[in-house]
Amino acid sequence: MSDLTPHQGNADDHGKAPAKLGYSPVADIPHKPRATDTDPKAARRAERQVASMFLLSMLFVVLFVVAYVGIDKTTVVYIPVMGEVGASNVALGFTMGMAILLIGTAAIQWAKKLMPDVEVVQQRHDMVSPKKATLEAEANYERGKEESGFARFRLIRRTLIGAMVLFPIPLVVMLRDLWTPTKFTEGESPADLLSTTLWTDGMRIIADGTYQGEDNEVDSGGEIDGEPVPNKDSIAHRPIRPEDLPVGGLIAAIPLDLPEVEHIEHNLNARGKAAIILVRMEPDEIRSQQGDGWDVEGILAYSKICTHVGCPIALYEQRTHHLLCPCHQSTFDLADSGNVVFGPAARRMPQLPIGVDEEGYLVALSDFQEPVGPSFWERG
C-alpha cells in the first residue's frame, strides 16, 4: 500500500488518519465493520463478484459484435410487453447496455465492499483571498493604471471606448442577409408576404392528397362521400364539384396552381398559407359568414392554418360546426363566420370567398380578405 492511503484497511482502527495529509479522524462517527473487513472469506467472495462482473461485461461486448454481424437489420421479433420490435436494435441495446452497466456495478461493488468505508475529515478554508494577496493585486492594478496612463489620457480613453462599442457592428449588420428575397419574393415586405396567398379570382380548388401519417385519423384528406381519402396518389389533386361534398363532410384542399408553384419554388411556403378546408352544412345552418354569398350551396371555405400560432387544423365536429385546433385547442365556429368560441386564439379563421366556374368546379373568388395564420405586428 502506498503511504497516500490516509486510513486503515482493517476495521478496528476507526479512521485514525495520518495528520500529515490534512485529515483528522472522525472518532465520533459511528462505524460498524463490514463482513468483508472481518471475514477474509467474505472479502474473497466480494473479490470474485467484482471480477465476474468485469468478465461478464467482456462477454456482452462479444455478444454485441455477434448481434451486429448476425442479426439482419429488418428482422422483427415479438417480445411480450414490448410488442413487435426490431431485433437488431433490442439485441444491440441490451448487449451494449449490459456491457457498460456491469463495469459500473463492478466498480461500485468494489468500492463498497473492499475499499475503506471510514469517513475522513478535511478542513475547509474561506474562499476570500488573504489580505496580503488583495493588497498586492490592488498595487498591481494601480501600477498598471499609472503606467498605461489610462486615467491621464482622456482622449485615448474615450476613443478606445468608442471603438470598442462600434467594432461589433459589422457582425450585426451582416445578419441582415439572413433573409435574402428570391425572385419570387423580390420587393415584397414580410407583412406583404404574410398577407397574400396563391388564391385568386377563378383559381380552382383541388383536393389535397399528400401523404398522411398512419396516426392522423381525421387529417387533411378528410372524407369524401363518407369515404376517407386514401393516402398519397389516388385522388390527389382532383378538382372538386359541389356534389362531391355531402352535408356534414369535410375536404382538405389547395389551389390548383400549388403543385406547380411548389415545383418551381422548391419550398412549401405557399402551401403553408394557402391550405384550406371545405365544409358543407345546410344553408340555413349558416348563421353568418365573413362576406355575403361567400358560400356555394352551404359549402364554406376556411383557412386551415390556426390564427393562434399556426398549427394546421383538422378536427371538425359536424354537429356543432366547431373546428378544433389540436395544438392548443382553440375552437372556431364555422357556422358563425369562423369566430373564436374558445381557446387562446384571438382571431377568427379567415374565410375564402368561393363560387363555381363554367364547368361546375369550385373556385376561389379572390384571395383571402385578411392575412391567414398567426398574428404579426403589422397585421392590424
Added chain:
Amino acid sequence: MTTTSPVEKAGGATATYVDERVGSNKFLSRNLGKVFPDHWSFMLGEIALYSFIVVLLTGVFLTLWFKPSMAEVVYDGSYVPLKGVMMSEAYDSALNISFDVRGGLLLRQMHHWSALIFIAAMAVHMFRVFFTGAFRKPREFNWLIGVGLTTFGLLAGFSGYSLPDDLLSGTGLQIARGIVQAVPVVGTWAAFLLFDGEFPGTEFISRLYGVHILLIPGLILALVTIHLMLVWTQKHTQFPGPGRTNDNVVGYPLLPVYMAKAGGFFFIVFGIIALVGGLVTINPIWIFGPYMPDQVSAGSQPDWYIGFLDGALRVMPNWETIIPGVGWTISWNIFIPALVVPGIIFTVLGLYPFIEAWVTGDKREHNLLDRPRNAPTRTAFGMMAITFYVLLWVGGANDIIAVAFDLSINSIIWFLRFALIIVPPIVFVVTRRTCLSLQRRDREKLLHGYESGRILRLPHGEFIEVHQPLSEKDLAVITAKHDYVPLPAPDKADADGVRNKKYRAQMLRHRLSEFFYGVNVPKPSAAEIEAGQHHAAHDAELEAPLHEYEDDDQIRTFHGGVLHHPGMPETNAEQLEQEHRS
C-alpha cells in the same frame, strides 16, 4: 513503497515526464486525497453530467449519417410504408439512421433518452440545491451557471427535436415561429431572418443544425466546466451530522473510494441509457410521417420539458390589442405565456440567492446544508414555484387528461386559469406550516428524547411513555439548526435627530426579513437539551430490565403497551424488587 509492477513504473515515469513540463504533481498532491461528502441527493448532479456526456457521444455518432437539409428527395429505404414518399433529406436521413444503419436506431434513441434524462436530472438537482440552501454564499455563481445550463438544456432539446423534420418536429417549429412572430415591433422581421423568409422555407434546419451540434453544446460544455471547477475549489457542501461542521468536509477521499463510486456510477448511467435506448421506443418519427405545413397529427405532444410552455399557451386567455390608427398588433395571448412567463420564471430563479441574501442580511459562508424544514419560507416558496410549474404542465396535457378522465377541455382550462393564481399560495401556507410542525417535533425530540411508543407503568400506578435519548447522529443533525432573527426595524432618525434617508428601503427589508424569518420554532438551549436527553436516558434506564426479556416470546409490544405473561413482574420496578429479594 512496496513492490512496484512494471506498469506502475511506467506510470510513475510518465507522471514525472508530465510533471516536469506542467507541474501536475502539485495539483495531484493536493487533490488525490480530496474529500467528497456522500449523500444520495449528491448523485443528481452526477446523473446530469453523465447523461450529458452520453448525449455528446451519441450526438457525434449521429452527425456521421444525419443530413441537415430540407431539399426534397423520394424515400427509398427499407421502411416500406413510406416508400416513394417525397420528404426532406433531413427526414430521409433520420429514417435511414433508424432503419438502415445497424445500431442507428439505438444511437438515436440513446441520444433522445439521454437528452430527456439530462434535463430531468438538472431540474431535480436544482430542486436539491434550492431546498437545502446550497446556493448560499459562496456558491451563488454556481447557481447562476445552473440556471444557464437548464435554459441551454431546454434549447438544446428543442433544437434537436426539430431536426429530423418529421410531422411533430415541424409542428413544433411552426409554433416556435408563431411565437417569434408575436413579439411586438420586431417579431415579423425576426421570424423572416431566422427562417430566411416564410415558413417553413428551406434553410431553417441547416441553420438549426449548427446551433444544435456546436453552439449550444459548446456553451453547455463551457458552463459545465466552470461549474465543476467551482465545486472543486469551493468543496462540496454536506448535510449536518456527527463531526461535520461548517469548516470541514467529512466523506471519502477522491482516491480510491470517490473515484470508484463516481466512475462506476458513470458507467451505470451510461449502461442504463443504452438499455433504455435499446428497449424503449422514443420519438418513432417513421409513424408521424414527413413534415407538411398543412398537416398535423391529433394529440401531438412536445418533449416533457417543453410541456410547461405549451400549457402556458393553452391556458392564456385570448387577449390581443390593436393600436388604433397605425394598426399594430400586440398579441398578449402569445408573447405573455411564451416569452414573459418563462422570462419571469428564469429571472426569479437566477436572482433568488441574491434576493434571499439581501432580505436576510446573511453574509456568512454556508457549507453545511439546511434541512428544508429549517428554512420554512424558502421551502414554501420553492414548493409554490413547483406547483405553478406543474399546473402549467398539466395544462400542456389538457387534451390527454380530458380524454383519460372524460372531462371537457374548457372546464380544465377554466379550472387551471383560477388554480394558477389560487393554488400556489395555498401550497405556500401549507408547506410553511408543515415545516413548522416538523420543527416542533424536532424540538420535542431534543427536550424529551424519542417517543419509543412503549408505555411503562410505574410502581405507584402511573403510566409513562418511555422516551429514549437521541442517537449521536440524530442529535447532531437536529441541533445543527440555526435560529435566525429578522433584521431589526430601522430608526426614522438617529440619536442626533438626523433623518435616516434609507428608511424606506430598510423598512421594506425589515418587513421582508420578518416575513422570511418570522416563523420559527426556536431550538432549546444547550442546558434544556442536556436535561431532556438526561431525562430520556433515565426513562430508558427504568425500562432497561424489561429488555432482558426482549427475546422471550412471552413479551410483546402491543398497541404501544407491554403485555406480561402471568406470574411475571408487572412492572420493571416490581422486577427490580423481585431481583433484589432473591
